[in-house]
Amino acid sequence: MILDRVKPLDAILATAQKKSLHRSLGAIQLMLFGIGCIIGTGIFVLTAAGAQKAGPGLMLAFVIAGAVCIVAALCYAEIAAMIPVAGSAYTYSYATMGEFLAWTVGWALILEYAIAASAVSVGWSGYFTGTILNEFMGIYLPQWLSAGPLALGGAEGGFINLPALVIALLVTWLLMIGTSESAKVNAVLVAIKVTALTAFIGLTLTSAYFDPDQFNPFLPAGVFGGFGTGVGAVGAAATIFFAYVGFDAVSTAAEETKNPQRNVPIGLVGSLLFCTVFYILVAAGAIGTIGGQPIMGPNGIPFPAGSEELARQCALPAYSSALVCSDEALAHVLRQIGFSGIGNMLGIAAFLALPSVILVLLFAQTRIFFVMSRDGLLPEGLSKVHPKWKTPYVVTAITGVIVAVAAAFFPVGQLADIANAGTLYAFLMVAVAVMLLRKTDPDRKRDFRTPALWLVGPATILGCAFLFLNLPFEAMLVLPIWTAIGLVIYFVYSRGNSHLGRGIVEVVDDVAGEETMIPIHPDKPRD
Template identity: 60%
Template sequence: MIFGRVKSLDAILATAEKKGLHRSLGAFQLTMLGVGAVIGTGIFVLTSEAAQKAGPGMLLSFVVAGFVCAVAALCYSELASMVPVSGSAYTYTYAVTGEVLAWMVGWALILEYAVGASAVAVGWSNHFVGLLNGLGWHVPAAISNADALMANMYLAFGAAPSPDLTTALQTGGWINFPAIVIIAAVTWLLVIGTTESARANAVLVAIKIVALTAFIALTLPVLNAKNFDPFMPTGFGNPFSSSGLGVLGASASIFFAYVGFDAVSTAAEETKNPQRNVPIGLIASLTICTIFYLLVASGAIGAIGAQPVRSLSGVVLSPGTPEIAGRCAAIVATGAIEPLVCSKEALVHVLDTINWPMVGRFVGLAAVLALPSVVLMMMFGQTRVFFTMARDGLLPSRLASIHPKFRTPHVVTVVTGIAAAIAAAILPVGRLADYSNAGTLFAFLMVAVSVMVLRKTDPSRKRPFRTPLVWVVAPLAIIGCVGLYLSLPLTAKLVLPGWGAIGLVIYFAYSRSRSHVALGLE
């Protein structure tokens, strides 16, 4: 049965009650927590990707993605307040819909956290390389991107040769070495148990906010309305298209920019009057972040334009492909100003173009300083989900082993680090973000399903926070998650079922017979 082997919610809550966390957070603190967790990653690394998919229409994409996050967050909050333990959506699903779906959610969370960490690492690498180049220390393309490698792979799998692919082969690199270095450093920190303090994190949040505020202040005064025309050069988008272009396609990518809002949801057990303060914190933080994103995107578009790059035959190229890398290199080689959609550090490039290079370097430095903490948080989340699954018997117990000196789950941390480093070494940031979003959207969909199931199967259970209008909000979350998933490029759509199939093989071949719930060891 699909709803069989439900892990006892009472057992989970008994563990949670031992924590005895003090309820001290109000609406303002929750809002600031959400703003700090969300702002930064996506707007630094995905602006050019979104512009290539939707042009100026990416402004609508931020609104669409923010709305889907809001309804998903309200569902997330109810379960987070009821099941305030580690394991995220995996634990919630295990307690509500059963082991098989919980396994699938945990397996999908690998795409959210580990692949998401790879995406942020590539974004960090782009800004780090750009910062060094700006200081006169040139980093060879051969070790700072994998465009040439990707072009060779395209040709090996039967892609037709083109001038753009040829240019990518001639000008691109073979491995993203800086991305490997930052993941290795974060993995080492997680193994030895060093964690960022709240004070250090607050400083990094402040740096991000100051940098983006400076960007807005300098770009909005030079905004040119002509740069917004045409507003939707690739249309609104078709969820059943394989291209992933249009406003919906950009929304599916930009969804990555909002990941982190669940920090508000998971703080529900430490919140005073959660029924009132959690929705205020969620909606307020997402509203503030959306407005911030809209101002930054408007400044970038208005200052230098954001029309998609097309092939020599006039076709809009998909971001993250060797064709667009080659086309961009060819455009720059003519002496023309690099289009926004071609830049690997879009905000820095905009400020350089409008003659604020020093502020541009500051924005780049802000990204270099702030993004490693995001890599750390994502990899930390991944290792804890893996650790929880191993402790439940669904993965080898060796993965749940604790280092005798550092008292950290070192084996699963190293495994996660190796996988994240390989992905970051060869894949572009946009592709990684799309793959990460596929896993995130599935996990959030299952959270929305779990909320409705639990309302029917256990209506009397204490809920410190109840999702308002649950029979409207939860279906909206499901529709939104499905819609954004279908708007992803074809390869990202295929990653989730392919990854899920591998997961099911492992579950039925290994995990099902060793589950602690099945063996009565829960």
């Protein structure tokens, strides 16, 4: 049977039980932690792409994406508190739905984190070229060195996004040699991000340039642009869902939280609601001051974000200052309304903060790869640890090169859509896993129980599926193609080399680096 290999949950929890983490976090601390994890990449990078898809309806898009995230977060919290070990949704699936489906989830997570890191690299490139080079140094990189090629929708005249390539390789090198973020440095970067966006909201909403007429029409492409089009408020929600990724970090802190039944949902829902309101105010400030209407094609549908057609329109004088044409949207808005100095400071904030996001995404991707390799599903040479640096340098180097190449040749909006496809699939499977565990193991200790799971679980599944079907058709197509490649690898290599299939469960602790080796009883059938 293809679905028979389920990793024993007791074996997975054996490692987690060795931890003695102190429960010290309260609801407010969790909420602040979540806000710091969520705010960053998406709002700095994808505001222009979202406006091109939905116009002022971008504000509604943030509400739709935030609502899906809230129900997904509640599902994530229960299972993360139960299984607080390495591997994220991959490990959860392994313990509930078996190796085959766990493989598809892990394979999707590899895509998600790698492509997301590429998207952030491209976003960083926009702020680096626009703020650091153009505004401060008076250096203007030629288009062919600062944008991806036309293939698959790059910017006109582009050949390679050199800054994105360089930052991805630099962060990869730092990760390989073992350089980790300092908690204090990260806290400073979070403070810089939140302060910069708060200043943006205050300056734009109180500006003399703010004009309510800029919001008319509010939904130029409608609420629902149609499956596979990626436009309208729902299509924009499918893209800017990327702006919320990171909330799952809150759920991983469940075992360190005082009274998790009360404080975890407050932390999760509170941080998501705060960020949703924050994002809506940022969108309102940007659109209300310089406008955010999409550039329409001849058929009355917005040109695809990052497309050759949009690049041609943006090159025209009439659209040169449009929000939807900017690679550094928020800094651009402030410059347009007379706050160039503060706009440049906001650009510097993004320039400083985004590399840390790339590092976290690359770290997460390589650790998923690492755990799958240690399970025998990928060649074990990939999990080789460097004798000096003590990091999985082989898989980190491979991942970094792929991330850098994708960043060099693809536009940010397209990368975000592809990353979201993998994320939405993983979140959907987490909701399925939570509901399955409630049926198959109802007596298991749960530090946090998802409230009204009969409603929240199906809402997560339907919400993730709905957003997936509203991604651009090309982005939707990437996931099944990637999955098909993964299935070939699974049946050709992974299934025969799986440790579980060979009768051994190996658990790698993500904190202590300890292993638990548990043989499966030889009298029981394994395959």
